[in-house]
Amino acid sequence: MFSLKKFVTVGLTTLWMVGVLTDAHAEPVKGLIEVAADVYKYDPGDNYSSMFLVSDEGVIVVESANTIHAKGLLASIRSVTEKPVLYLLQSHNHWDHTGGGQVFRDVGAKILVHKEAYDWMKANPHHDMILPNETWNGKRKDITVGNTTIEMHYVGMSHGLGMTVFRVAQQKVAYIADIVTPERVLFSVVPDFNINEWKRALTEIEALDFDKAVFSHSHSKSPFGSKADVVAQREFIEDLQTAIFTEFKKGTQFYKIAQAVKLPKYENWAMYDEWLAMNVWRMLTDISMGPFPWRPEPN
Ligand SMILES: [Zn+2]
Numbered sequence: 114m115f116s117l118k119k120f121v122t123v124g125l126t127t128l129w130m131v132g133v134l135t136d137a138h139a140e141p142v143k144g145l146i147e148v149a150a151d152v153y154k155y156d157p158g159d160n161y162s163s164m165f166l167v168s169d170e171g172v173i174v175v176e177s178a179n180t181i182h183a184k185g186l187l188a189s190i191r192s193v194t195e196k197p198v199l200y201l202l203q204s205h206n207h208w209d210h211t212g213g214g215q216v217f218r219d220v221g222a223k224i225l226v227h228k229e230a231y232d233w234m235k236a237n238p239h240h241d242m243i244l245p246n247e248t249w250n251g252k253r254k255d256i257t258v259g260n261t262t263i264e265m266h267y268v269g270m271s272h273g274l275g276m277t278v279f280r281v282a283q284q285k286v287a288y289i290a291d292i293v294t295p296e297r298v299l300f301s302v303v304p305d306f307n308i309n310e311w312k313r314a315l316t317e318i319e320a321l322d323f324d325k326a327v328f329s330h331s332h333s334k335s336p337f338g339s340k341a342d343v344v345a346q347r348e349f350i351e352d353l354q355t356a357i358f359t360e361f362k363k364g365t366q367f368y369k370i371a372q373a374v375k376l377p378k379y380e381n382w383a384m385y386d387e388w389l390a391m392n393v394w395r396m397l398t399d400i401s402m403g404p405f406p407w408r409p410e411p412n
Contacts, residue, residue, distance in 0.1 A: 145189045148337045149284035151261070153193065154327045155186045156336075161209075164288045164327045165190055166281055170259030171199035174217060175279050175288045176210060176329060179241055183213030187220065198222040199258055202265065203245065204290035205273035206230035207305070210329065212241035223247060225256075227267055230275030255282075266321065268292070270307045270408065271314035278318055285322060286337075290329035293318075295342040297332040297383035298349070303395035307404055308350065315347040332383040352376055357396055370397060 144157035148164075156162040161178040163186050172190055177183040190198060201217040203226045204210055211234060214224050224245035226234070231248040254265045264280040272291050279288040292311060294300065319340060326338045333342070353376065360370045371393040379385060399405065 142189045142192045144185070145192065146336050148325055148327060149281070149286050152281055152284050152286045153189070154337060155189045157182065157185050160330060162327055162329055162331065164279070164286075166261050166263065166284075167194050167196065168259035168261035171197045173200045173202065173256065173258055173261070173263055174198060174222065175202045175263075176204055176290065177201055177213035177217060178210060179212035180216060181213075183216035186213075187216055200225055200256060202226070202256075202263070202277075202279065203230065204279070204288070204329065205276045206233040206237075207273050207291075208237075208239045208242055210290060212239065214243045214245070218243060218246075225249065227265075227275030227277050229267075230273070230277075233274045266317075268314040268317055269410075270310035270406075272306045272311060276314070278321070280321055280323055285324045287318070287321065287323040287326040288328075289318065289326055289343070293326070293328055293338075293343050293346045294330045295328060295333040295335075295338050295345070296381075297330070298379060298385050298388050299353075299392040299395070301384075301388050302391050305406060306395075307406055308354075308396065308399050309404055312347055312350055315343055315350075318343050319347070349376075349379060349382075352378065353392060353396060357393060357400070367397070367401075 144155055146154045148154050151167045153165050154162055155165065159182055161182050163174065163176040163178065165172055165174045172194060174186065177186065198217055198220050199222060201214060201222045201224045203224065218224060225247045226245040228248040228250045231245055234242060234244055249265065252267050256263050262282045264282055266278045266280065268276050268278055276292065292314060324339065326340065326342060328338055328342070331338065356374045356376060357370060360373050365373050371390040374393045376389065
């Protein structure tokens, strides 16, 4: 999912980036931040953040986004370790997250995605997306490489297909794509989100044990987030729904509700002026038509 450039955060983020000096080249790598021991976030300022973890036997990467991003990501990995990249893990089906896989296949990495996402990717090819080598099914799969374990939690209907939240067990770091974007209202017309299932998924994520979180998109000044961002995301959706029902109770005409709803608590969040009315329209269509997208639970 695309999000607009976060001009305000660039200066502060840059300060953090400067802190990461490389073993191989002894110079800072743009957008590279060590979030916890051996866990790195790569955010080159292209609105996509990836994560990678370095174990004693090799590297696990989460999210390649697209070829340009993936090449920078691989270079950032090479700046901290020469160990082999063993896995590329992808969060969900969408083209803007699953692009760039060839960069990692070329260095021998195995690409892994939930089966729901794989089936969609197979049916909907894209010039920058290759099919993963392997799929997994069910609610949970763990990958252990050397001294590091990463858990994959399938959170079900929420956004896209096969939506997976990652947790680095030992360092207690989560990686969350699209279903939490700190300090920004919902993405434009809220595409491919099942609203109520999304809230359920956020509640499940809140129950996971993690201290720090890396988000695929963020408008926060902080270089990484926490569970508080997950809670804030759920509360924003709930506050938006409450504000809409308040207009219903007041008897506001259906077609005027989008202009009437204001949420001053969030007026400093990115895209508040531009997208809040679109967010309301998406909620209104859900309320009047019923939840969409929807699918039966897999057997
Ligand atoms: Zn998406």
